[in-house]
Amino acid sequence: MKLSIGLAYFSISILTIFSFLIPKKKKYDLIIFPYAQKGSNGYTVRISCYFEYLEKDNIKYYVCDIFSESYILKELSKNKSSHYFLYQQIIWKRICQILKAKNYKSAFVQRGLFPYYPDYKNASLEKLLRRLNSNITIDFWDSVWCHSNSKLLKITTENCDKISVVNNYIKEYFDKFSTKKIIFPIGIDFSKYKVKSSYSTKGKITLFYTGLPGNVEHFLNVMKNILKRLNDFINFKLIIVSRARYLIHGIDIEYHDFDESTFFEIMANSDIGIYAVEDNDEMRGKMAMKVLDYMSSGLPCIATPIGITPYAVNMENIYFATSEQEWIDLLILLSENEKLRKNIGINGRNTVEKNHSIRNSYILFKKIINEPS
Template identity: 25%
Template sequence: MPKKNKILFLPKYPRMGASSRLRTFQYLPLWEAAGFDVTLSSFFNKQYLEEHYAKRPIDKGNVLACYKRRWKILRNAADYEYIIIEKELFPFIPFGLEKWAFKQGPQYIFDYDDAVFHNYDLHGNKWIRSLLRDKIDRLMARADQLWLGNEYLAARAQEAGAHNIMDLPTVIDLNKYQLGPVKENATVKIGWIGSPTTLKYLDQLKPVFEGLKKEEAFTLHIIANGQGIGLFDLEKTLYWSEQEEVAMIQQLDIGIMPLNDTPWEQGKCAYKLIQYMACGLPVIASPIGMNKEVVRHGVNGFLASSHEEWTRYLKILLEDPYLRQIMGTAGRKLVEEKYTLEHNWQKIQSYLNINSEVPHL
C-alpha cells in the first residue's frame, strides 16, 4: 500500500547535470516544505558525467553499476505515492523490460525537457531503431501524468495517445536572478552559456564573429567549464559553476542561443534565453523550436536564420546600448510573467491537489 506524501524522484543525472538540476533538484525544497518525504536516486552518477563532458572513455563497469542501482530502488516502488521519472527508467532498455516497474499503488509521472525519443527513432543503428523506436511513446502513453517542457514534446505525446499532459517549461528561480548593476563595459560582451556537448552550436558562428571583429569592438564570453571554440583574442572562456553562473551572465551585454535545425533541436527548451532575459539581456537566437515562443522578434531580441542575419542583428545591438536596455527590460518582464519556479510550482500544486496553504517562494 503506497504511503501518502512519500515521493521518489528518479532523475537521469546528479545535480551537476543541467536537465536534472533544473527539472528535479531545484524543486526539492518546495516538495519538502509541502510535507513530502522525499527520496532521490539519479540514474547516472558524477563519474559518468565527468567522463562524458570531458570526452573520456566511459567506464562500462560504472555504467553497469548505475543500472543495478536503479533496479534495486524500484523493488520498493509500491511504497511511494508518486514516482517522478526524468525521461525513462533505463536508457537503451526496451519497453518490455521496463513495464514491470509499473506496479499497483504509486502514480508514475514522466518528465521530459528534450526529444529523447529521437535518441531511438533516429538512431544510426538499425537494430536500436527497430527495438526502441516506440519506447518513449509507450512510456508516455502508460504514464499517469506527463510534465513536458514545450509544444514539440506535447505534440509527440498526444500522437502516442498520452493523457494528463501538463505544460511545464524549464524555468529559473527569480530570487536568484536579480538584475545586475549598471554596466560600464568599455567593450560590449556577447555571451553564451552551456554544457561542453552543446558547444557545436556556437562553433557554427565562427565566421560571423571573425567578420564582425573587423568592424566592431566586442568580446565573446563562453561559460562552459573552461572549454571554448578557439577564436583566440576574441574569446574569453569562463569556468561554469552553479554558484557563479548568474553573476557571470549579469556581466554580459548580449546573450545568444544558436541551434541547428534538426528534429532533436526542435524539442529543446529555451533555457539559455530565459537565463539571459532574467538578467535583463537582449538576445539573439535561431528560430528553432521553443526559441520562437520565447523570443519576440524586435521586442526582446532577434531571431536569426543565417550568418547574414546573425551579423546584422549582432551589429545592431553592438552599436545601440539604448536598444539593448529596452529589449532587456522586455525580456525580464516576459520571464517574470511565464518562466519562474514559483509559476511552475503553483501549476504542480494545482495539478496534484497539494495543499494550497503551503507557502510559495
Template identity: 25%
Template sequence: MITVLGLALYGPLAASNRYRLSQYVTGLAAYGIDLQISHLLGDDYLRYRFGNGSIPVDAIFSAGIDRLTKLLRKQEYDIAMVHCELFPLLPAWIECSLIRRPYIYDFDDAFYLKYHSGLMGVARPLLGRKFERVIAGAAAVTAGNRVLANYALQFNTKTHLFPSVVDTGRYLSRPAGHHGKVFTVGWIGSPSTAPFLMELVGPLSVIGKESPIRFIVIGGKAPVVPNVTVVEMEWNEHTEIDLINSFDVGVMPLPVDDWARGKCAFKLIQYMACGVPVIASPVGANSDVITDDCGLMASTPEEWVNRLRIMRDDPKKRAEMGKAGRLRVEAHYSLDTNLPVLARLIRNVVDEK
C-alpha cells in the first residue's frame, strides 16, 4: 500500500478540500493508495473569514504543530500532495525543506498572485516568487485549468492538466417536469465570489420587467435586483444538488482579470452534471468547459439579456443543452475519468523517487 500525505490548506468546508482531495480517498484505496488528508486552516477559520465568529487562534496553532509533526515523520508516508500552500507567509525554501519526501503540487486557483497585491502585497519582496519555487521543486504538478497549467509549465515540465470534477453518481439530473412555472436562474458559490453577481443586476432586472423571474443565490450574499424575486440560501452539502436541480439555467459571471482567469469553472461543471444549461462569461476555464451545444457565453450586459431571453423562451433548447452538458461532464469532468489519472500519477512519482 502506497501512503500519500495529503496536505490541504483548508478544512472540509472548502470545496477545494472536498473536490481536489477528499473525494479521491475511497477510489484510490482500490488502487492500493492510502490518501491521508490533513488540513491547516479548519472550518472555524473559514467561518471567521466569511464574517462569522472570531479567529480560531488555538485551533490554527494546534493544526500547525500537527502539520509539522506529520512532516517530520517522513517514514510514515511515501510521498506528499500539497494543495495550494503548506504554510501561509512561509518562504518557499523553508516549505521545500520541510517536505522530506517527493511531492505533488496541486492548485485550482491563481494562488501565485497571492503575494502580489492587496494586504498580502506587502510581502511581495520576500514571497512574490514563492510559488514558482514550490512548483519547480515538485515531482509533479496538477493544475486545475489550462491557464494554471501554462503558468506551472514555465517552472516544471511534469505539469498535468487535472480539472476539478464531480462524482456523477451523486450529481444527478432530476426527471423532467419538476421545474416550477417561474423562470429560475441560479448561482452557487461562496462569499468571496458573490460580488461577481453585480454584473447580473441590470440584465436580470430587464428580464424581470418582461416576465416573472426568480434568482436563487446559494452560498453568498445576493444583490438586490429590481423586478426579480431574489432567494438567498445558505450552502449545505446535503441540499446543494436538489437546489441546483431547481434551476432552469445556471450562471457564472466573472470579471476579466488574472484572478478570474485562474478559476476552474467548477460551478458550470456542477450545473451541467445536473443537466442544467449554463450561461457564463468567456473568461478562463469557462471557455474550455462550455461548448455551443451545452451553454451560452455573455460578455456585455446586452449579451446577458439576450442569452437569458433565449433560455427563458425556449424550454426545448434548455432541455437539449442540459442533456449535452451532462454528457460532457461524464466524458471530461467526472470522478470516474480523473481517478485513474491521479492513481497513475501517484504511482509514477513513487516509482521515480
C-alpha cells in the first residue's frame, strides 16, 4: 500500500516538472477541493451551501468530491491496511482532479489536498495545483496547526494566492506568512431554525447545550462545579442534545438524541444557551457553531469568549463568562430577568442575520474567488 502512495508521489513530481507542457485552457470558472466530505457539517456550511447561488449566477464550477464522510469514517475504523488502501484511493483520485484545474480560472481549496493522510509533509499536491492554476484560495476554519506539520502549512501557503479564515485568531497565526489573508465568516441557512417566540419561563429554567459525545464530556468537565454551585441559587434543568449520556450527581440533565425534526424546536423552547470550553490554542481557532445556532434561534447565550463569531459583543448580543463566579452571576441574572433574556436573544438573531446569512457570505465568497491573484 505504501508503495502505491510512493508511486503516486513520484507521478506528482513528474507532472509538476513537466506541467509547462500541459495545455491550459481556462474555459470554466471555479474548481472546488473539499477537505470535509459530503455528509459532514464542514462540507455543508463551507461548500455546498453556495451551490444554488453559483448556479443562479451561471458560474461554471466543479466540485472534487472524494468519498462520502460516512464511507471514510467507516474505512478509518478498520485496520491499518484498510487505512492505507483508503489513502491510496484518495491520492490517485486527487491527482486526476488536480489535472482538471488547468481548465479553471480559480481554485478554492478547503485546508489541503490530501485529507486524512497523517504522513503528508511536502505539499506535493499543492505544488502541482500551483503549476496548473494561477488563482488559488486556501480556506481554514479551525486551528489546523494544532494537528498539522508547521512546515507543511508554510509550504501550502507558499503555493496559493489567498488564505480565507473564519476568525481573527486564525488570521493572526497566518499573518507571519506573506500570502494575502481574508476573513470569511460562516454562512447560515436560517430557514431551518425555529425562532424563539416567548421568553417567559415554565417552571424550571432550562439551560441548553448540544455537541458530540467528546465535546459533551469536555463541556461538563468545565461546567461541573458551576452547575453544582448554581443549584443553591436557582431551580434549573440542563437539556443536552447528543448521543452522550454523561451524568453529574445532583444535577437534573435531560438528554435527547439529535433529530433534525425536533432539534430546532427543543433549542428554541429552552431559556438560555451555554457554551463553555477550556482556553487553549485549538479552541481559540474554532468557530463555535453552537453559539451561531443559539443566536439563529433567538436563544440568549452565555459563552466562554473563545472561538466566537467576531460580531459577538459582550452584554449586547451575548454574555461572556471568564470565571466560575461570572458564570454563576450571569446564569442567575438571565434566569431572573425575562426582559434581558429577550433583548439578548433578539439582538443575537439580528446579528447573525446581518453578518452570517448565506447570501451575504456568498457575496464575499464570490469576491474572493473572482479577485485576481
